[in-house]
Amino acid sequence: MSRYTFEELLNNVAPFINMQQNVNINITKKLMFTIWVLAKPESFLAASDRFGLPKSTGHKIFRNITHSLVQLMPQYIKWPNAAQKQLSCNIFEARSRGFPGVIGAIDGCHIPCKQPIGNANDFYNRKSFHSIILQGVCDHRGLFIDCFIGMPGRMHDARVFRNSPLFHQISNAERPLIPENMHLIGDSAYPLLYNVMTPVRDNGHLTFSQRVYNTKLSSIRSIIERAFGLLKNKFRRLKYLDISDFNLGNDMIAAACVLHNFIIIHDGINVEEEDDFFNEANIEIDDIVHEEGLQAVQKRTQIIELF
Numbered sequence: 641m642s643r644y645t646f647e648e649l650l651n652n653v654a655p656f657i658n659m660q661q662n663v664n665i666n667i668t669k670k671l672m673f674t675i676w677v678l679a680k681p682e683s684f685l686a687a688s689d690r691f692g693l694p695k696s697t698g699h700k701i702f703r704n705i706t707h708s709l710v711q712l713m714p715q716y717i718k719w720p721n722a723a724q725k726q727l728s729c730n731i732f733e734a735r736s737r738g739f740p741g742v743i744g745a746i747d748g749c750h751i752p753c754k755q756p757i758g759n760a761n762d763f764y765n766r767k768s769f770h771s772i773i774l775q776g777v778c779d780h781r782g783l784f785i786d787c788f789i790g791m792p793g794r795m796h797d798a799r800v801f802r803n804s805p806l807f808h809q810i811s812n813a814e815r816p817l818i819p820e821n822m823h824l825i826g827d828s829a830y831p832l833l834y835n836v837m838t839p840v841r842d843n844g845h846l847t848f849s850q851r852v853y854n855t856k857l858s859s860i861r862s863i864i865e866r867a868f869g870l871l872k873n874k875f876r877r878l879k880y881l882d883i884s885d886f887n888l889g890n891d892m893i894a895a896a897c898v899l900h901n902f903i904i905i906h907d908g909i910n911v912e913e914e915d916d917f918f919n920e921a922n923i924e925i926d927d928i929v930h931e932e933g934l935q936a937v938q939k940r941t942q943i944i945e946l947f
Contacts, residue, residue, distance in 0.1 A: 645906040646671075649899075652715065656708035662701055665693070673698065674705035678875045678896055703888060709895035716901040717784050720744075724779070725822060731780040736856040738946060741822045742837075744785055745864040746830065748797040749774045749871075751893055753881040765793030772886065774868075774893055775800050777824060782867035783904050787897050790890045797829040810835045823939075825861050834936045837943065852947040853940075871900045 650671055657667060673691045677698075680687065688698035720728065725743045732742035750771035756763050763770040771793030777786040788804040801807050809817040810824075810833070818824070818835040825837050832838045839857055840850045872878050875896040881889045 645902075648906070649902055652712060653705070653708050656711040658704050658708075661704055662697060665697075665701065670701045670705050674702050674709070674895075675899065677702055678706075678877045678892065678899070681876045681879060703891075706888070706891045706895045709898050710891050712898050713787070713894060716898050716905070717787055719785055719817065720779060725819070728779045729822060732860050735780070736860045739853075739856040739860060740943065740946070742825055742860060743818065743822050744777045744779050744824050745861045746775070746777045746801070746824045746826045746836070747861075747864040747868070748800055748829070749776060749868040750793055751878050751881060751889075753793075753886070753889055754883060756886060757884065759792075762792040762794050769793075772881070772889055772893065773797075773800055774897070775804055775806075776864060776867065776897070777806065778864050778867040780863065781904055782863055782870060783901050784867065784897050787894065789893050789897075790886075798831055801830060825857055827861065832933070832936045832940065834933065834939055836936075837940055840940070840944070847944075849944045849947045853944045856947070867900075871896060874900065874903070 650668060653671065654667060657670070659667075662670070669691065673687065673693065676690070677684065677687050684698050684702070685695050688695045691698070693701070720743065728743045729741055733740050736742075750765055750767065750769075751774055752769050752771050753763065755770050760770065763772070765771050772789070773791040773793060773795060775788040775791070775797075776784050778784050786806050788800070788806060791800045791803065795803075806817075816835075820834075823835045823837045828839050828841065830836055830838050837857065839854045840846060842854070846854070877892060878896055881892065883889050883892075
């Protein structure tokens with residue numbers, strides 16, 4: 641992040657910072673300290689010593705700035721407009737050599753966390769660790785266009801999706817969020833909906849066109865895995881949230897997502913080329929049965945017939 645882009649971030653977040661707290665500490669130092677804590681897996685004591693701060697002061701500053709960064713979510717994590725949707729469709733179609741109408745990829749990422757007091761079972765996921773779920777949707781750049789944060793790790797991706805504001809928005813027939821000829825793509829953990837295309841289940845008798853469809857969908861859906869991988873490698877605190885306050889944990893995840901988008905927008909990172917980050921994503925792919933609406937099946941069949 642260059643000096644000029646850092647100054648822009650500082651200017652954007654400044655109106656949301658509680659200036660009455662730690663008035664003797666420069667606002668630039670507060671933001672740099674917060675980004676450092678999110679980016680490095682060292683203790684608060686070590687990070688505070690590095691910046692010449694008492695540990696208790698470091699905690700207060702981190703909470704204040706992290707919460708302020710969350711207030712920037714509407715500015716940096718927002719649904720694409722018509723032109724941006726069409727651009728994503730064009731690029732995804734070119735990358736997949738023919739898969740039409742894709743404006744983004746959806747998936748869930750488990751953020752490992754400390755065992756919560758009094759509710760350990762709900763956060764204990766099927767991979768045998770405690771976690772908070774981040775549901776993300778990204779565009780062709782790996783830029784998050786929607787985030788839903790805070791569901792317990794035991795919850796299945798499909799249930800997280802159905803509890804998210806995004807599900808209700810794309811299900812709104814009166815004010816559809818996604819045009820009829822466009823859709824998101826997800827793995828088999830997600831329900832097949834008119835605006836969410838998923839793989840055809842492999843029963844051992846897939847046609848050639850169905851196999852091609854699955855391959856093309858998988859090839860472009862990997863962008864969300866790369867986005868999660870980049871997020872966790874840039875902000876390594878998300879590899880394990882050693883905190884008891886889960887509201888702060890949710891804010892830390894949200895703040896990291898805001899910074900992820902800010903970096904991509906201003907530094908021009910190409911997530912598609914970040915091969916080192918691909919295997920860092922914590923993705924679950926489940927094989928469960930969903931009810932598939934007739935219109936959704938017909939739309940998927942029409943796409944398959946293109947191949």
